[in-house]
Amino acid sequence: MNKKALFLFLLLFASRNYAQTPAVLELIKQYQSQGASVADIKQGQELWQQTFQHKSSNKDRSCRLCHGTNLKQNGKHIKTGKIIKPLAPSVNANSLTQAKKIKKWIKRNCKWTIGRECTAQEKVNLLSYISAQ
Numbered sequence: 392m393n394k395k396a397l398f399l400f401l402l403l404f405a406s407r408n409y410a411q412t413p414a415v416l417e418l419i420k421q422y423q424s425q426g427a428s429v430a431d432i433k434q435g436q437e438l439w440q441q442t443f444q445h446k447s448s449n450k451d452r453s454c455r456l457c458h459g460t461n462l463k464q465n466g467k468h469i470k471t472g473k474i475i476k477p478l479a480p481s482v483n484a485n486s487l488t489q490a491k492k493i494k495k496w497i498k499r500n501c502k503w504t505i506g507r508e509c510t511a512q513e514k515v516n517l518l519s520y521i522s523a524q
Contacts, residue, residue, distance in 0.1 A: 411487075411518075411519070411522045412480065412487045412488050412522070414487060414488055414489055414490040414493055415487050415493070415518050415519075415522050417490050418490055418493060418494065418514070418518060419515050419518060419519070422511040422512070422514050422515045423511070423515065425511040426511050426512070427510075427511035427512040427514070427515040428512065428515075430515045430516055430518070430519035431516050431519070432516070432519045432520050432523050434516045435513075435515075435516035435517045435518070435519050435520025435521070436520050438454070438513055438516060438517060438520075439453070439454045439455060439458075439517065439520055440453065440454075440455055440460070441453060443504060443505050443506060445503075445504075445506055446506055452503065452504045452505075453504060454500070454504060454517075456469050457469055457475060458475060458478055462477055462478045462479040462521060462524040463477050463479040463481065463482045463524060464477055465477060466478075478521050478524065479521070479524035480521075480522060480524070481524060486521075487518070487521065487522060493518070497509060497514055497517065497518075501513070501514075
């Protein structure tokens with residue numbers, strides 16, 4: 392396979408596995424206007440995996456505790472037991488489609504998990520990581 396064909400194949404493959412919704416693109420642009428730089432999927436994944444000790448309960452929390460490590464599968468809220476639909480847009484067509492809902496849940500989940508609101512850069516990285524699933 393020549394270099395041009397390989398490049399086109401990789402571009403096509405990457406675009407199929409990393410499709411950001413219009414809502415995500417809108418939010419990334421907004422967060423970049425607040426100081427975030429280019430999205431870093433790897434940093435988003437690291438933040439997703441990171442464990443935080445919550446100040447009020449001294450219990451460990453992380454995104455993966457409720458949503459899991461495979462975002463193509465259901466999660467389960469560790470406190471309420473409620474089933475959480477997959478976040479991966481590749482298996483859940485309703486995921487990441489409404490900017491208002493995305494903002495609400497990122498704010499709520501960052502506060503619950505990390506103990507503070509996420510920075511603009513963290514939001515960009517998380518959205519990019521989830522979009523890539």
